[in-house]
Amino acid sequence: MKRIKIVEALQQKETGVKVLVKGWVRTRRGNKNVNFIALNDGSTINNIQIVVDLANFDEETLKLITTGACIAAAGTLVASQGQGQNVEIQAENIEVYGTADPETYPLQKKGHTLEFLREIAHLRPRTNTFGAIYRMRHNMAMAIHDFFHKKGFVYVHTPIITASDCEGAGQMFQVTTMNLYDLKKDENGSIDYSHDFFGKQASLTVSGQLEGELAAMALGEIYTFGPTFRAENSNTPRHLSEFWMIEPEMAFYEIEENMDLAEEFIKYCIRWALENCQDDLKFLSDMYDKELIDRLNFVLDNDFKRLTYTEGIKILQAAIAKGHKFEFPVDWGTDLQSEHERYLVEQHFKRPVILTDYPKDIKSFYMKQNADEKTVRAMDVLFPKIGEIIGGSQREEDYDKLKKRAEEMHVPLKDIWWYLDTRRFGTAPHSGFGLGFERLLLFVTGMANIRDVIPFPRTPNNAEF
Amino acid sequence: MKRIKIVEALQQKETGVKVLVKGWVRTRRGNKNVNFIALNDGSTINNIQIVVDLANFDEETLKLITTGACIAAAGTLVASQGQGQNVEIQAENIEVYGTADPETYPLQKKGHTLEFLREIAHLRPRTNTFGAIYRMRHNMAMAIHDFFHKKGFVYVHTPIITASDCEGAGQMFQVTTMNLYDLKKDENGSIDYSHDFFGKQASLTVSGQLEGELAAMALGEIYTFGPTFRAENSNTPRHLSEFWMIEPEMAFYEIEENMDLAEEFIKYCIRWALENCQDDLKFLSDMYDKELIDRLNFVLDNDFKRLTYTEGIKILQAAIAKGHKFEFPVDWGTDLQSEHERYLVEQHFKRPVILTDYPKDIKSFYMKQNADEKTVRAMDVLFPKIGEIIGGSQREEDYDKLKKRAEEMHVPLKDIWWYLDTRRFGTAPHSGFGLGFERLLLFVTGMANIRDVIPFPRTPNNAEF
Numbered sequence: 001m002k003r004i005k006i007v008e009a010l011q012q013k014e015t016g017v018k019v020l021v022k023g024w025v026r027t028r029r030g031n032k033n034v035n036f037i038a039l040n041d042g043s044t045i046n047n048i049q050i051v052v053d054l055a056n057f058d059e060e061t062l063k064l065i066t067t068g069a070c071i072a073a074a075g076t077l078v079a080s081q082g083q084g085q086n087v088e089i090q091a092e093n094i095e096v097y098g099t100a101d102p103e104t105y106p107l108q109k110k111g112h113t114l115e116f117l118r119e120i121a122h123l124r125p126r127t128n129t130f131g132a133i134y135r136m137r138h139n140m141a142m143a144i145h146d147f148f149h150k151k152g153f154v155y156v157h158t159p160i161i162t163a164s165d166c167e168g169a170g171q172m173f174q175v176t177t178m179n180l181y182d183l184k185k186d187e188n189g190s191i192d193y194s195h196d197f198f199g200k201q202a203s204l205t206v207s208g209q210l211e212g213e214l215a216a217m218a219l220g221e222i223y224t225f226g227p228t229f230r231a232e233n234s235n236t237p238r239h240l241s242e243f244w245m246i247e248p249e250m251a252f253y254e255i256e257e258n259m260d261l262a263e264e265f266i267k268y269c270i271r272w273a274l275e276n277c278q279d280d281l282k283f284l285s286d287m288y289d290k291e292l293i294d295r296l297n298f299v300l301d302n303d304f305k306r307l308t309y310t311e312g313i314k315i316l317q318a319a320i321a322k323g324h325k326f327e328f329p330v331d332w333g334t335d336l337q338s339e340h341e342r343y344l345v346e347q348h349f350k351r352p353v354i355l356t357d358y359p360k361d362i363k364s365f366y367m368k369q370n371a372d373e374k375t376v377r378a379m380d381v382l383f384p385k386i387g388e389i390i391g392g393s394q395r396e397e398d399y400d401k402l403k404k405r406a407e408e409m410h411v412p413l414k415d416i417w418w419y420l421d422t423r424r425f426g427t428a429p430h431s432g433f434g435l436g437f438e439r440l441l442l443f444v445t446g447m448a449n450i451r452d453v454i455p456f457p458r459t460p461n462n463a464e465f
Numbered sequence: 466m467k468r469i470k471i472v473e474a475l476q477q478k479e480t481g482v483k484v485l486v487k488g489w490v491r492t493r494r495g496n497k498n499v500n501f502i503a504l505n506d507g508s509t510i511n512n513i514q515i516v517v518d519l520a521n522f523d524e525e526t527l528k529l530i531t532t533g534a535c536i537a538a539a540g541t542l543v544a545s546q547g548q549g550q551n552v553e554i555q556a557e558n559i560e561v562y563g564t565a566d567p568e569t570y571p572l573q574k575k576g577h578t579l580e581f582l583r584e585i586a587h588l589r590p591r592t593n594t595f596g597a598i599y600r601m602r603h604n605m606a607m608a609i610h611d612f613f614h615k616k617g618f619v620y621v622h623t624p625i626i627t628a629s630d631c632e633g634a635g636q637m638f639q640v641t642t643m644n645l646y647d648l649k650k651d652e653n654g655s656i657d658y659s660h661d662f663f664g665k666q667a668s669l670t671v672s673g674q675l676e677g678e679l680a681a682m683a684l685g686e687i688y689t690f691g692p693t694f695r696a697e698n699s700n701t702p703r704h705l706s707e708f709w710m711i712e713p714e715m716a717f718y719e720i721e722e723n724m725d726l727a728e729e730f731i732k733y734c735i736r737w738a739l740e741n742c743q744d745d746l747k748f749l750s751d752m753y754d755k756e757l758i759d760r761l762n763f764v765l766d767n768d769f770k771r772l773t774y775t776e777g778i779k780i781l782q783a784a785i786a787k788g789h790k791f792e793f794p795v796d797w798g799t800d801l802q803s804e805h806e807r808y809l810v811e812q813h814f815k816r817p818v819i820l821t822d823y824p825k826d827i828k829s830f831y832m833k834q835n836a837d838e839k840t841v842r843a844m845d846v847l848f849p850k851i852g853e854i855i856g857g858s859q860r861e862e863d864y865d866k867l868k869k870r871a872e873e874m875h876v877p878l879k880d881i882w883w884y885l886d887t888r889r890f891g892t893a894p895h896s897g898f899g900l901g902f903e904r905l906l907l908f909v910t911g912m913a914n915i916r917d918v919i920p921f922p923r924t925p926n927n928a929e930f
């Protein structure tokens with residue numbers, strides 16, 4: 001008999017048919033005549049109930065069927081008498097593939113803290129919580145590819161290992177094959193990287209944007225979706241050393257079209273979650289965040305309010321004047337904190353906000369300079385609960401302005417000659433933005449710690465599994 | 466007026482309408498009355514022809530419109546008099562966004578070698594060849610996600626940075642934030658990695674398979690699609706230091722179902738290419754590989770022949786006995802070379818081949834051991850022209866056998882305790898395989914050098930851009 005997935009068995013309308021399911025035992029309970037096994041195979045958060053008439057099975061087999069064991073169960077699909085499911089399986093044959101010793105298997109029926117589950121990240125996908133999160137992670141990845149593919153964007157793999165150093169070496173991981181016990185040095189005592197694998201010092205990328213722009217200036221509209229790295233020593237619920245980024249870059253887009261795209265994009269992802277992840281969303285909402293689904297609908301149902309950073313600062317200062325307390329000061333020229341962003345979204349406008357035209361000194365060298373010589377054509381999309389979810393800008397397309405700004409900000413020109421070349425040859429107005437994939441996942445799952453929305457988190461002192 | 470993409474303009478049936486296109490000038494030619502600009506925006510390999518009545522444009526603007534320049538052209542879409550296109554644009558207004566000095570712009574009209582284009586990988590997407598390749602790369606990525614998503618597989622991001630060392634440290638890149646000028650050592654003179662970022666020695670992953678299995682033993686059917694790394698000092702047309710892998714892992718699949726999936730999967734990708742990349746395929750076929758499309762159809766139209774490694778060896782030895790010459794010897798127990806694989810595919814069976822049950826000593830520790838104690842349940846899918854395109858196996862699900870084999874092959878158990886745990890708790894038969902994404906791309910594009918199917922190749926002494 002061919003196995004069917006539990007998600008299909010549960011949806012089957014026709015009862016009385018023989019089915020074969022395989023999965024992991026979540027619980028077994030019962031009385032002296034009949035046992036009920038809740039079986040899950042990862043295809044859905046819902047378990048199927050296997051009804052075991054004890055008279056038909058030998059005791060030795062049944063003893064092995066404990067929480068965590070893996071079994072195949074064949075039987076007849078019947079209408080369920082119990083609550084919470086339409087159908088169940090009246091077992092006729094059960095094969096035990098793998099046992100799970102109740103003395104040592106860590107995932108017993110009782111609830112576990114998220115902290116404990118992080119220590120057993122190799123087993124946590126077997127829990128309801130992480131099954132739901134990883135199915136949603138999958139769905140958000142599919143939504144992203146689907147969105148861009150339908151629009152004719154080209155998916156580009158930008159390099160992971162890079163010899164450029166455009167955002168400051170202090171936060172980058174070095175990649176090397178040198179023998180650290182026998183480092184070759186030159187006459188000045190400097191390490192001689194000509195002996196290293198790439199013939200020069202190499203690191204893990206912090207962003208695929210610059211290479212993405214190269215592709216956009218040929219293919220028109222592109223996006224990246226790949227891992228990026230930060231060697232910050234930050235042990236917080238919002239930082240990962242290894243995380244995934246989505247970075248679209250579009251030739252011929254000015255900042256307004258960039259904002260339109262960002263809004264359409266994020267709404268597409270959220271609509272996808274609401275339409276395709278109902279069971280998982282309901283579980284996460286019930287367990288972790290009662291307002292989750294309302295918050296997703298809030299984003300879907302509202303046009304994003306667009307205003308300049310300068311206007312935002314005025315609103316925040318007016319709030320302070322009326323007695324609102326912030327932990328951090330609000331001054332033109334400094335970056336906004338999450339509390340400021342959330343105030344604008346949750347209290348002032350009561351809708352998502354896009355702030356534009358930030359002071360140039362708090363933004364990167366590649367952003368398009370405004371005529372006021374003080375601000376750049378940046379945009380940050382601000383969301384309820386989490387603050388900034390997307391950051392982007394129109395890019396500076398003028399060769400001289402870009403080069404001057406890179407020099408002012410001490411970006412080594414020898415490392416970005418190829419980037420500057422796109423402005424030397426056939427330059428064009430263009431824009432792009434970046435979305436941290438795990439930040440999107442925090443938003444759509446309602447989880448509070450970023451280590452819980454990536455299968456195997458990497459953080460300071462942690463690269464287990 | 467809203468810009469339309471050139472791919473849309475070329476398909477438009479209604480002439481006489483006003484359109485606005487933007488893109489890069491491929492060529493400009495003409496006479497003293499009229500000029501013809503071939504414009505490309507990356508949305509298709511085909512250019513649109515812009516017809517410029519010289520009387521209506523000032524000379525200064527026209528001078529700037531050289532190969533590589535970026536322009537916006539507005540005008541009327543009219544039926545084309547010329548060959549090779551149905552429509553063209555009678556220009557009414559042209560704006561030059563960016564010039565490309567003919568003295569310095571490297572991509573002039575004349576043909577360039579692929580070697581030269583590799584040196585300007587930041588500009589090569591502007592050529593027909595690389596536009597075609599990158600659109601096909603995009604399409605193959607979409608085909609892969611689409612295939613697995615429709616089947617209910619979960620896309621899993623396995624970690625890039627790993628502290629495990631399961632395939633031999635010699636070929637791995639080390640990842641560190643230690644100050645190489647001041648390495649801390651312990652009393653034995655060993656580097657003290659407790660000072661490194663992750664508190665232990667860390668590397669870039671060579672495969673996501675082991676972590677993928679963890680997810681499969683909870684979510685059922687999963688796949689990875691991410692970058693992997695090899696620090697081999699191999700300067701060949703088939704090796705990259707950084708490349709992308711697809712690795713599906715499926716609970717409850719035996720080797721036969723694994724083969725079924727691999728065959729269905731690769732045919733799905735190839736069918737996608739034939740149906741969605743016609744113009745690009747035709748170009749690559751005409752320019753680089755006249756047999757390309759026939760070869761794709763050959764794979765689609767044939768059932769893959771399945772036989773054991775041992776049977777394959779006999780066939781090869783019989784060929785030698787009949788006088789066929791191979792460069793490398795054929796002996797049971799040694800790995801097949803590409804020439805042997807291609808002989809089986811191209812000359813003996815005349816269809817793709819799946820070889821199974823390889824000698825255990827040439828395969829990894831995690832493959833399921835056969836009862837003969839000599840072979841393991843491995844499978845390699847062999848293709849015309851390139852040899853092995855997919856490698857996989859049923860995985861050893863027995864804890865004791867797996868542990869013993871890991872020890873025999875000197876895999877440090879302390880690094881894979883979490884992997885062994887999946888066999889301690891609720892183990893099940895399961896299988897999986899790996900496909901090198903760039904190897905698939907070599908096959909579907911007909912290109913000969915793997916550095917030409919990834920945007921920014923990383924190889925020994927090369928991490929430019």
